[in-house]
Amino acid sequence: MEDRVKKTMESLLKNKISASYFENSNEAINHLLNEIENSATVGIGGSMTIMSLEIPQKLINRGNNVAFHWLENSAEKMDEARNLASKSDVYLTSTNALTEKGQLVNIDGVGNRVSAMIYGPKKVYIICGINKITSDFDSAVERIKSNTYKNARRLKLNTPCAINGKCIDCYSPERMCNVMTVIDKKPSKTQMEVIIINEELGY
Ligand code: SF4
Numbered sequence: 384m385e386d387r388v389k390k391t392m393e394s395l396l397k398n399k400i401s402a403s404y405f406e407n408s409n410e411a412i413n414h415l416l417n418e419i420e421n422s423a424t425v426g427i428g429g430s431m432t433i434m435s436l437e438i439p440q441k442l443i444n445r446g447n448n449v450a451f452h453w454l455e456n457s458a459e460k461m462d463e464a465r466n467l468a469s470k471s472d473v474y475l476t477s478t479n480a481l482t483e484k485g486q487l488v489n490i491d492g493v494g495n496r497v498s499a500m501i502y503g504p505k506k507v508y509i510i511c512g513i514n515k516i517t518s519d520f521d522s523a524v525e526r527i528k529s530n531t532y533k534n535a536r537r538l539k540l541n542t543p544c545a546i547n548g549k550c551i552d553c554y555s556p557e558r559m560c561n562v563m564t565v566i567d568k569k570p571s572k573t574q575m576e577v578i579i580i581n582e583e584l585g586y
Contacts, residue, residue, distance in 0.1 A: 384404060384581075385513070387483055387516060387518075388404065388513060388516065388579060390483050391481060391482070391483045391485060391516055391579070392404060392579065393485075394482075394483060394484050394485030395485040395577055396485075397485060398485040398486075398567065398568045398569060399568055400485060400566075400568070400575045400576070400577060401574075401575065401576035401577070402576065402577045402579065403576060403577075403578050403579070404578075404579045404580075404581070405578065405579070405580050405581065406580075406581045407580065407581065407582060408436050408580050408582055408584070411436075411510065411578050411580045412436055412438065412441065414578065415438065415475075415508060415510070415578065416441065416442075416445070418508070419442070419447065419473050419508075420472075421445060421446050421447060422447075423447060423448075423471075423472040423473050424447070424448045424449075424450065424467075424470075424471040424472045424473070425447050425448070425449050425450070425471055425472070425473045425475060426450045426451070426467065426468025426469065426470075426471030426473070426474045426475070426499060427449065427450070427451035427453075427468060427474070427475045427476065428468070428474065428475070428476035428477075428495065428496030428499060428500070429452070429453060429476075429496055430475075430476050430477040430496075430510070430585065431477075431534075431537075431584075431585040431586055432477040432510050432511070432512060432584040432585035433475055433476065433477060433510060434453065435584060435585070436510070436584070438475065438510075439451050439453075439454060450464045450465075450467035450468040450471055451464060451468065452464040452465050452468070452495075465493070465495040468495070468499060468504075469498065469503040469504070470503055470504070471503075471504045472504065472505055472506070473504060473505070473507075473508065474499050474500065474503070474504035474506070474507045474508070475507075475508050475510065476496055476499075476500060476507070476508075476509060476510075477509060477510050477512075477515070477584070477585050478509050478511055478515060478577075479515070479523075479526070479527040479530075480515055480516075480517050480522075480523035480524075480526050480527055481509075481511050481515050481516050481517070481523075481577065481579075482516070482517050482518065482520060482522075482523050483516065483517070483518050483519070484519060484520075486520060486523070486565055486566065486567055487500070487509060487564075487565070487566040487577070488517075488520060488523035488524065488527065488563070488564075488565050489527075489563070489564050490524075490527050490528075490531070490559075490560045490562065490563050491561065491562045491563075491564070492558070492559040492560070492562075493561075494561065494562045497562055497564040500564070500566065500570075500573075500575075501564070501566065501570045501573065502570060502572060502573060503573075504573070505573070505574060506573070506574040506575070506576070507573055507574070507575045507576075508576050508577075508578060509575070509576070509577045509578065510578045510580065510584070511577055511578065511579050511580070511584070512579075512580050512582050512583050512584030512585060513579065513580070513581055513582065513583070514583040514584065514585075515584075515585070516579075520565065524563075528550040528560075529549075529550070530586040531544055531550060531559055531560060531586075532544035532545055532547075532548045532549070532550070533586045534559060534586060535557075535559060538559075540555075540557040540559065541555065541557050542555045542557050542558060542559065543555065
């Protein structure tokens with residue numbers, strides 16, 4: 384394990400957030416599936432990491448009741464899934480950045496993902512590739528802002544970053560960066576575990 388990963392895990396534990404580390408995604412997925420009961424309702428926040436690991440399908444196939452708006456095909460159903468996810472037993476998401484001080488830094492458009500990370504579901508698992516680790520808060524924000532254009536392009540949004548690949552702190556009607564959250568310490572009503580995987584995952 385790299386020193387910066389070790390430091391990040393020590394910081395998370397100090398912040399009362401559980402942390403686990405896996406050399407590859409298969410080991411991490413096995414851990415996650417063992418942790419989550421088959422009877423649990425599982426909410427999922429928008430995450431390329433979770434999609435790329437095919438976690439939603441694995442949970443659905445073994446019988447978990449999954450609420451994930453990316454699996455829906457209308458605005459109404461997507462909102463319904465966001466609401467259900469916020470009341471689930473377990474919530475899965477990634478993080479836009481994880482600092483070596485053990486802070487989870489996220490920027491969201493709707494806000495459902497960041498709010499469910501803090502309050503609602505009883506247990507939150509944050510699946511995080513080592514590419515998301517940054518030294519501090521400032522570099523976390525820099526990391527997020529320099530990668531947002533990838534999501535904007537994926538979603539075919541008409542934002543300056545989608546066109547130019549750079550953030551200009553826009554006033555676009557389709558702006559993605561409406562809410563920023565920093566989880567400094569474990570939210571008092573929520574169990575939280577960060578699963579770090581020694582791979583590059585997500586943006
Ligand atoms: S503020 Fe606007 S330009 Fe900057 S990253 Fe967000 S959506 Fe893109």
